[in-house]
Amino acid sequence: MPKIIIRPARSDEYDQVARVWMDSWVSTGLEDASDALLEKLRARVPMEVEKGWSLYVADDNGKLAAMLALHVPDCYLDQLFVAPEYQGNSLGRQLLAFTRQHLPDEIWLRCVRENEKAWRWYEREGFVFEKEQVEPMMGRVMKYYRWKKSA
Template sequence: MTSTVALRPYRAADEDAAIALWQETWQLAYPAIDFAARVPWWRERWRSELVPKAEVIVAECEGELAGFVTIDASGYLDQLVVSPQHWGSPLATQLVDAAKQRSPRGITLLVNKDNARAIRFYKRSGFVEAGEDVNPTSGRPVLRMAWVP
């Protein structure tokens, strides 16, 4: 049986679920980092930087938040988060497609260079490597990636 996933705009009532999902997914991707300790920082960033400055599209499945993507007016995709229960499903592609619809002139993003799974996904989604950088918060090396229609 396949569950139906619905995409919709973010609502303020989604905040706790979105932050918990962010913590869960990043903790799985980088188990050596204590993401629980980063939640207060992330909540402040979520409230002050992402929600006011980007469109947030959430994916809901059976009443639960299953993922989200953020895309700002410049076409910068800051976050793509998908519940581990939906890894390997079409959900991430649906969220990226929603971001592409909202930014039809192109999208840029940064992805950790050691996140091979994400890099493969973005390449399959039509993104190309567009340079290298260092994340100013974590100090980790990142790839700049771009999608140009």
């Protein structure tokens, strides 16, 4: 079986990226899959790339297994979503290791408070909780985390 490769996303893959994002988000149980949600994510991907996302995919021999979006100048891990059929196989850890190569000293991120599986995972991976704050655009409470390289 070929090894999954993490590489920059191509613009012709943005629809697939949006699908992975939706399927992974829906797997949290916090929202149902819908055409409206998929359209929202399809519109958001190129807009976020234009605003500075470094967008990567985990490519499993032509099938997208995950998406990763970083704001490198801000040391911000914006999105990390693994397709449901790839969850539980350390792909998230591979993506986090890849993130640490690009942001070696410090990383911050936000996580929806109700997505306990995700924020507990980040805590196990060395991220420290900083605060909770309502995200006005989403109307959800977000937990803020930070990881800093050990001295």
